[in-house]
Amino acid sequence: MLRHFDIFASLYDRLIGAPDVRRLTSLLRLQRKGWMLDAGGGTGRVSAYFTPFVDHIVVCDLSINMLRQAGEKGDLLPVRAHTELLPFRDEVFDRVLVVDALHHFCDQRRALSDLLRVLKRGGRMVIEEPDFDRPVTKVIAAFEECAFLRSHFLSASSLSAMAALEGYHVRIANKDRFRLWLTIDK
Numbered sequence: 222m223l224r225h226f227d228i229f230a231s232l233y234d235r236l237i238g239a240p241d242v243r244r245l246t247s248l249l250r251l252q253r254k255g256w257m258l259d260a261g262g263g264t265g266r267v268s269a270y271f272t273p274f275v276d277h278i279v280v281c282d283l284s285i286n287m288l289r290q291a292g293e294k295g296d297l298l299p300v301r302a303h304t305e306l307l308p309f310r311d312e313v314f315d316r317v318l319v320v321d322a323l324h325h326f327c328d329q330r331r332a333l334s335d336l337l338r339v340l341k342r343g344g345r346m347v348i349e350e351p352d353f354d355r356p357v358t359k360v361i362a363a364f365e366e367c368a369f370l371r372s373h374f375l376s377a378s379s380l381s382a383m384a385a386l387e388g389y390h391v392r393i394a395n396k397d398r399f400r401l402w403l404t405i406d407k
Contacts, residue, residue, distance in 0.1 A: 240267045240320060240349075248347045248394050248404055251275060255315030260304050260336055261322025265291030268318060272296040275316065281307065304332040309339045317346040324350060324374045330383050337387055340407050347394075352377065352401040377401050 245267070251257075251274040259268035262280035264287050272278060272295070279298045280291040288299035302308050305328045317340050326332040340346055354376050375383070377393050384391040384405055394402040 237266065237321075240270070242270045244395065244402065245318070245320070245347060245349070246271070246274070248345075248402055249316050249318065250345060252315060256313060257316040257318060258307075258309075258314040258336075258339060259297075260307075260317060260319045260332075261325060262291065262318070262320070263287040263322075265294050265297040265299070267320045269294045269297060271318075279309075279314075303327070305335055306331075307335045307339050311338055312341040312344075314339050315341055315344050317344070319346070320349045321351070323348055323380075329373065329375065330386070333383055334387055337389065337405070337407060340405075342407055344407050346405040346407070348380070348403040348405075349400055350375070350380070350403075351399060352396055377403070 249271070251271060253274055254276050257268065257271060257275045257278045259265065259278060259280045261282060262268050263282050263284060265278075265280045268278045268280055277298060278296065279300055280288065281300045281302050281304060282288050282291070283301060283303065285301060288301055291297045291299045300308065304326050317336050319336070323329055323332070336346060351374060380403055381391040381393070389405050389407065392404045394404045396402075
């Protein structure tokens with residue numbers, strides 16, 4: 222696979238734009254303390270907004286250049302690792318956030334399993350993904366395949382079924398014309 226994210230790291234935040242912070246804040250139910258993991262968080266463009274609401278935020282990604290950008294944001298702790306094999310002990314994070322990244326993970330089921338492993342009991346995971354049930358996402362998926370990104374988009378029902386195999390229930394919290402938001406409580 223080409224190193225797309227390393228190449229575009231310095232431009233990524235401007236190319237992608239701001240996240241829906243209000244929606245994510247509501248879904249995360251931040252406690253103003255504890256640890257949060259931003260899995261596949263790249264430059265920290267999303268989790269940087271939440272530094273006032275949690276004690277520590279770890280941004281986990283494979284792209285060194287993206288993590289350098291995250292490190293320049295100040296209060297984010299960048300860690301290079303595969304989401305399928307996280308270098309953290311069990312139940313260390315109060316919140317786990319995955320924004321526009323799950324479709325890039327090599328083994329999504331294994332990644333989901335490891336994310337749930339590091340999530341504390343009573344913790345919450347929020348996943349934001351393009352809604353594969355929408356035609357526009359199918360076009361994006363075709364474009365990413367042509368760009369050799371190896372993305373694998375899943376429908377909301379597929380994500381729910383994957384979480385059910387892990388023994389959890391996924392709640393589809395919201396949808397808009399392009400994205401969907403899922404929550405998993407542990």
